[in-house]
Amino acid sequence: MTRNLLTSVFIFAAVAASAQTDTLQGNKLDEVIVTANKYPQKQSTTGKVITVINKDQIEKSSGKTLSQLLNEQAGVTINGALNNAGAVQTVYVRGAASGRTLILLDGIPVNDPSMINNEFDLNLFSIDNIDRIEICKGAQSTLYGSDAIAGVINIITVSQDVTKPVNVKATLSEGSLGTFKGNFQVYGKKDKFTYSVRHARLFTNGFSSAYDSTGNKNFDKDGYDGNVTNAQVLFQASKSLSLKSFMMYSRYRADIDARIFADEKDYTIDNSNFTGGAGFNYKKGIVTLNGTYQYSELKRNYFNDSIFKTSIIFEDNKYFGKTQFVELYAGLKLAKPFTLLAGADYRFSSYNNGYASISMFGPYNSITRDTSLTQKAVYASVSYLGLNSKLNVELGGRVNKHSRYGSNATYTFNPSYEISNNIRVFGSVASGFKAPTLYQLSINDALKPEKSVSYEGGIQFNNKKINTRAVFFNRKINNGIDYNYISFQYFNYVKQVVDGLELEATVKPVKQLTLSANYTWISSQETTQNRITNKDTVNYGYSLRRPAHTVNANIGWQPIDQLYFSISGKYVGDRHDIGGYKKADVLLDRYFITGAHAGFTLNEHVKFFADGQNIFGKKFFDVRGYNSIPALFNGGVVLSW
Secondary structure, three states: OHHHHHHHHHHHHHHHOOOOOHHHOOOOOOOEEOOOOOOOEEHHHOOOEEEEEOHHHHHOOOOOOHHHHHOOOOOEEEEOOOEOOOOOOEEEEOOOOOOOEEEEEOOEEEOOOOOOOOOOOHHHOOHHHOOEEEEEEOOOHHHHOOOOOOEEEEEEOOOOOOOOOOEEEEEEEEEHHHEEEEEEEEEEEEOOEEEEEEEEEEEEEEEOOEOOOOOOOOOOOEEEEEEEEEEEEEEEOOOOEEEEEEEEEEEEEEEEOOEOOEOOOOEEEEEEEEEEEEEEEEEEOOEEEEEEEEEEEEEEEEEEOOOOOOOEEEEEEEEEEEEEEEEEEEEEEOOOOEEEEEEEEEEEEEEEEEEEEEEOOEEEEEEEEEEEEEEEEEEEEEEEEEOOOOEEEEEEEEEEEEOOOEEEEEEEEEEEEEOOOOEEEEEEEEEEEEOOOHHHHHHOOOOOOEEEEEEEEEEEEEOOOEEEEEEEEEEEEEEEEEEEOOOOEEEEEEEEEEEEEEEEEEEEEEOOEEEEEEEEEEEEEEEEEOOOOOOOEEEEOOOOOOOOEEEEEEEEEEEEOOEEEEEEEEEEOOEEEOOOOOOOOEEEOOEEEEEEEEEEEOOOOEEEEEEEEOOOOOOOOOOOOEOEOOOEEEEEEEEEO
């Protein structure tokens, strides 16, 4: 393993000297962020590890999905991002398992209580409806509550730089596999009102989700058709008070296959989400007050009418989930070096499920009636900024009360120090937790929250031409939640220890050229159920589907203001996947794929772009038994006025 680590570090160093990752171009230390402490601040005034993907970088990734864009970031693996459209998108941040990274929509948690791990389906977002993304890594449960064990991903849809009353923007593109992408936006600012309305559609004929290992079974293509609409209205009622309302409606239908290596010609998933709410911001003098209410409904239906018969002749599996979130928090600038943040939130989750099937064993029906839980929490943090603004220290805590298991608490200690104008060191000790989900509690109502403690330390350097960051982290989980396939119960018994290293570098040797890369190394040790015997517990020196070594790199060249080119590379090292019931895990081969992008600005109203992924057609697998993307190309135009 040491030799592989050294090899990857040398690869990273070589690539960083001659390559650039689009998503790192705007990752400057003075970027204004909101996710670190729930209020706007310069990135250089926090010791938290924040990656910012700005609007320009998102526009240069228009040929990708949100999952594919996130999959290029240091410490982030989205398993399924490079599979067929509509595939399950599993978020792994810093080696943590599914459901241990909290997804935020404009700073508000979103999740699906009908999912086993409470995770949110990233297929329900469109990259064209996103203005900015902030990834805050490390345990963030003190400010954001359950599920933020490995970090939070804040997907921001509100535009910050609107000045004209009416702006119109449209994006149209076509590409491989009969793929069509379209986006239409209207937004503006008039007197006291700021508004935006966006709609995006993605359609593709796709390719077979399942892999035909024989090559002669004529697996059919699995298509995808999705739409996303969101809208926001902001009213500046007075100099101090602003009011907002927002909504997002997403729905997609995707063809899916029976299982690994097995085709299914009439099996579909129909997934939808509605999220809406309102809030306010009051700011006067040293006090800032924020309040938000959000309501969400999620529907998911797996349907197999089975003209094409496998072991399942008919299946209709319907899920309905509902969440409500209320939060009130205040920021208070105390004596000059201190800032206090204090708040409270309330979360409600419920779901039900109806299942009907006919198989070779006969008909089967089951109903899970409405089941629900609530969480209440209070939290606070104090930030100190002193020694001529060189030293920043954050100390915080949260107390969470759960309607099923009782109470638990978390803490955060996060210092950072600016050694010079170019160098900053930082560190943190923070605890996190994941509350057991409704599904897990329906099987074992004695479950307790999964708890973790994370440590990290790092250094960052930046000047006009170079921006680098190195972070080492360690996370321990002692009572993780997992499933026993013999007793068919969830238990608190999993242990996980993860050590990791993240290296990021961006170099701009001349005005026209930007070079950067990121490298992630993860070493994971897990004590969990023996996957061969399903009886005893054993130690595994890896985590499933999470590679030990990952490198992302890209060269960006802009010879003239109107023309931009980039070429990217992604290396993913060896990782294991499940080999089957009571079978040894299977090692998946490492791979390297290449992408390219070009953009040409005709004038202020018209831009053209072309994009390619896996341009050399490398055959690889991120999930055993399922195909990953072939060579994909698309091109289009962006119209704005």
